Amino acid sequence: MLEARDLYSFYGKSPVLQGVNFKAGKGELFSILGRNGVGKTTLLKSIMGLTDGIKGTLRLKEESIGDLPTPERARRRIGYIPQGRAIIPRFTVKENILMGAFGREDGRREMPEGVLELFPILKEFMNRRGGDLSGGQQQQLAIARALALGPEVLLLDEPTEGIQPNIVQQIEEVIVHLNKKMGITILLVEQNIPFARRVSDKFIVLDKGRVAVAGSAEDLTDDVAHEFLAF
Numbered sequence: 001m002l003e004a005r006d007l008y009s010f011y012g013k014s015p016v017l018q019g020v021n022f023k024a025g026k027g028e029l030f031s032i033l034g035r036n037g038v039g040k041t042t043l044l045k046s047i048m049g050l051t052d053g054i055k056g057t058l059r060l061k062e063e064s065i066g067d068l069p070t071p072e073r074a075r076r077r078i079g080y081i082p083q084g085r086a087i088i089p090r091f092t093v094k095e096n097i098l099m100g101a102f103g104r105e106d107g108r109r110e111m112p113e114g115v116l117e118l119f120p121i122l123k124e125f126m127n128r129r130g131g132d133l134s135g136g137q138q139q140q141l142a143i144a145r146a147l148a149l150g151p152e153v154l155l156l157d158e159p160t161e162g163i164q165p166n167i168v169q170q171i172e173e174v175i176v177h178l179n180k181k182m183g184i185t186i187l188l189v190e191q192n193i194p195f196a197r198r199v200s201d202k203f204i205v206l207d208k209g210r211v212a213v214a215g216s217a218e219d220l221t222d223d224v225a226h227e228f229l230a231f
């Protein structure tokens with residue numbers, strides 16, 4: 001579905017990713033783990049074409065996407081939920097969600113089907129400003145905005161960061177629903193290792209811009225966590 005081969009990615013001249021390989025299969029939940037600053041966000045940005053440049057191969061459904069401009073990658077139904085969520089504070093909840101639809105290939109600018117059932121709180125707050133929502137509500141809003149694109153693949157950067165523990169569970173349930181019930185392939189950057197263990201099919205651990213460990217959920221042992229993760 002989505003793969004990288006010998007991927008280098010640059011800010012200016014410095015190669016933050018240095019020969020990364022991975023392959024996330026259709027419908028998989030694929031986690032990208034590692035300590036702060038190892039290149040996890042850079043990997044998601046590279047998939048969207050948001051770093052200064054890449055070398056190597058990036059392919060979506062067997063087609064090379066590494067040279068495509070960012071909007072074209074969105075049209076190919078890759079949804080991106082950045083770290084910090086990037087909600088527009090002065091836009092209403094509804095406007096924030098509809099913004100996601102602007103990347104759609106088919107030109108439909110509608111409230112995505114099923115989203116309001118998934119996030120009843122957003123339905124209630126439809127006309128509030130995005131900036132007035134709590135962190136957990138903003139995370140739900142960011143997911144809803146990405147769903148407006150009708151994504152086949154979702155890139156989620158630390159969705160539980162800075163969110164109250166009781167809301168983390170709701171976010172987890174939504175992510176599992178998107179993956180298992182809606183069949184969306186998910187690439188998840190996460191520092192919460194127990195969470196990553198519960199939801200992932202496969203994972204990679206990055207260390208200094210390279211893949212240090214790769215495997216299935218059962219390979220994400222305590223030893224791996226102690227050696228490479230803040231755990």
Ligand SMILES: Nc1ncnc2c1ncn2[C@@H]1O[C@H](COP(=O)(O)OP(=O)(O)OP(=O)(O)O)[C@@H](O)[C@H]1O
Pocket residue numbers: 011016034035036037038039040041042043083
């Ligand atoms: N826009 C940028 N320009 C230059 N260097 C950057 C930029 N963004 C990130 N870096 C550097 O690239 C490296 C990887 O950063 P990145 O944000 O990808 O790491 P991360 O694993 O996602 O970390 P965190 O968990 O803290 O978000 C770091 O050394 C960082 O300082």
